[in-house]
Amino acid sequence: MGSHNESLRVLIVGAGFGGLTAAIECRKRNFNVTVFESNASRRQLGDIISFGSNSGRIFRTWPGVEDKLDPICHHGDGIDFRTYDDEFLCRQMWDKDAIWGKRFGGHRGEIHEVVWNHAIEQGVEIKLASKVEEYFETESEAGVVVNGERVIGDVVLAGDGVRSLARTIVLGFEDKPKSSGYAVYRSWMPTEDLKKDPLTAWLADPTKDLHFGWLGPDVHFLVATLQKGKALSWVLTHKDDADVEESWSAPGYVEEAVKAIANWAPICHAIIRATPEDRLVDWKLVFRDPLPTWISPKRRIALIGDAAHPFLPTSIQGASQSMEDGVTAAVCLELAGSKANVPEALRVFEKIRYSRVLAAQQTGVTNRDAWHKADFDYVRKNPESVKLPQQEWVFNFDARQHAYDVYEQTSEELKKDPDWKPNPIL
Ligand SMILES: Cc1cc2nc3c(=O)[nH]c(=O)nc-3n(C[C@H](O)[C@H](O)[C@H](O)COP(=O)(O)OP(=O)(O)OC[C@H]3O[C@@H](n4cnc5c(N)ncnc54)[C@H](O)[C@@H]3O)c2cc1C
Numbered sequence: 001m002g003s004h005n006e007s008l009r010v011l012i013v014g015a016g017f018g019g020l021t022a023a024i025e026c027r028k029r030n031f032n033v034t035v036f037e038s039n040a041s042r043r044q045l046g047d048i049i050s051f052g053s054n055s056g057r058i059f060r061t062w063p064g065v066e067d068k069l070d071p072i073c074h075h076g077d078g079i080d081f082r083t084y085d086d087e088f089l090c091r092q093m094w095d096k097d098a099i100w101g102k103r104f105g106g107h108r109g110e111i112h113e114v115v116w117n118h119a120i121e122q123g124v125e126i127k128l129a130s131k132v133e134e135y136f137e138t139e140s141e142a143g144v145v146v147n148g149e150r151v152i153g154d155v156v157l158a159g160d161g162v163r164s165l166a167r168t169i170v171l172g173f174e175d176k177p178k179s180s181g182y183a184v185y186r187s188w189m190p191t192e193d194l195k196k197d198p199l200t201a202w203l204a205d206p207t208k209d210l211h212f213g214w215l216g217p218d219v220h221f222l223v224a225t226l227q228k229g230k231a232l233s234w235v236l237t238h239k240d241d242a243d244v245e246e247s248w249s250a251p252g253y254v255e256e257a258v259k260a261i262a263n264w265a266p267i268c269h270a271i272i273r274a275t276p277e278d279r280l281v282d283w284k285l286v287f288r289d290p291l292p293t294w295i296s297p298k299r300r301i302a303l304i305g306d307a308a309h310p311f312l313p314t315s316i317q318g319a320s321q322s323m324e325d326g327v328t329a330a331v332c333l334e335l336a337g338s339k340a341n342v343p344e345a346l347r348v349f350e351k352i353r354y355s356r357v358l359a360a361q362q363t364g365v366t367n368r369d370a371w372h373k374a375d376f377d378y379v380r381k382n383p384e385s386v387k388l389p390q391q392e393w394v395f396n397f398d399a400r401q402h403a404y405d406v407y408e409q410t411s412e413e414l415k416k417d418p419d420w421k422p423n424p425i426l
């Protein structure tokens with residue numbers, strides 16, 4: 001691709017899925033890419049993470065990645081919904097995703113390792129133990145301060161996650177997370193203890209992956225098995241007004257999780273009780289108001305992924321949208337065509353992405369409320385009403401092609417309307 005781009009120096013902060021996707025796509029375009037990751041090792045934390053067909057198609061364009069993901073991912077073809085007292089409601093098939101592409105779901109650490117290795121193979125330089133302390137920009141360059149050293153590039157893509165420091169320079173002030181009123185107990189565990197109890201032994205099925213959603217008033221409990229019955233992951237979303245804590249590693253307690261579903265079916269209690277406590281996390285779900293902009297005043301620093309727009313897990317789109325950001329940013333930098341045009345590239349990036357992301361974020365609230373606020377008398381009579389909406393605009397979408405298709409037009413629109421700002425209201 002454009003040789004005039006060869007020396008574009010791209011600094012990427014954070015080696016999450018957003019940062020790594022941006023890095024891989026920038027390398028493919030022969031940019032000079034460095035990723036700074038604060039952690040001293042490749043991070044293993046987390047449990048189940050889902051990629052819809054919109055990001056699944058990005059994985060599939062990276063040579064070898066799909067083959068490495070297949071053995072570790074969940075391969076169920078649908079989800080069984082049941083009531084909290086274990087009455088079967090309906091089975092939702094993922095048949096539409098099969099037409100729109102391919103979904104991938106599995107352990108965050110394991111999937112992350114595959115993507116990380118692909119980035120390294122592509123020649124991405126990842127600097128570990130490199131916590132970015134400061135961002136700066138001028139009319140002609142942008143950079144970061146890492147371990148006391150000033151590193152200068154043409155553009156900075158800040159994928160530094162939900163606790164992003166880059167937000168401060170972009171916004172000019174520090175915004176605070178808000179409680180969403182919910183928290184999630186979550187676990188990833190081996191199925192050994194489940195096999196000991198006849199109530200749960202059948203979950204460790206080596207022949208097929210299972211996926212269940214037990215739904216009750218203001219609580220939902222999702223369970224998935226994978227890797228030939230060896231692993232099970234569950235998430236229990238419940239009301240929580242206690243405190244706002246954005247940590248992934250707050251410990252969870254088995255008896256507290258059971259208490260959150262006290263009057264539920266024995267099978268649900270049995271799954272939770274079989275969970276080793278050191279594998280249980282209680283993650284407070286916070287959100288932030290949509291930012292007025294994702295790009296810095298001189299337009300050389302852009303926020304991508306959770307740094308720009310944290311997602312509630314019920315959208316099942318957080319990781320996917322961060323990957324779409326990474327791909328789109330790389331295409332925009334390619335099409336802008338020169339170092340001098342970086343500000344144009346970032347403006348176009350923001351305009352292409354903003355309203356789509358805002359709408360996708362909103363599905364986190366609507367999906368959650370459709371389950372949590374449901375009238376269970378109504379649900380029992382209309383069991384199909386609990387199915388997740390499978391919006392085609394979310395899943396049947398090719399972020400890379402879209403960026404190529406609309407770049408020129410979007411750039412023209414921005415030239416005619418230099419004061420354009422994103423509209424943070426849906
Ligand atoms: C530890 C962890 C566990 C997670 N577990 C799950 C899970 O189980 N299920 C799920 O659905 N989602 C999980 N997520 C969230 C999910 O990964 C993101 O919502 C989504 O993938 C978007 O990714 P991102 O790249 O924007 O941000 P993130 O995945 O949050 O990545 C941000 C990266 O930036 C690094 N970073 C932060 N600040 C700096 C700095 N100043 N300098 C350098 N590097 C910095 C962080 O160490 C991190 O690696 C987890 C995130 C983290 C960080």
Ligand SMILES: *[C@@H]1O[C@H](CO)[C@@H](O)[C@H](O)[C@H]1NC(C)=O
Nearest residue numbers: 007009031032033034123152
């Ligand atoms: C990337 O840019 C840096 C800083 O200019 C330079 O030291 C490095 O050699 C470049 N890497 C490649 C692969 O060109």
Ligand SMILES: *[C@@H]1O[C@H](CO)[C@@H](O)[C@H](O)[C@H]1NC(C)=O
Nearest residue numbers: 038039040041042043044045
């Ligand atoms: C790095 O990751 C490890 C394991 O995931 C975690 O325990 C540790 O706290 C992280 N360190 C930093 C500096 O984020």
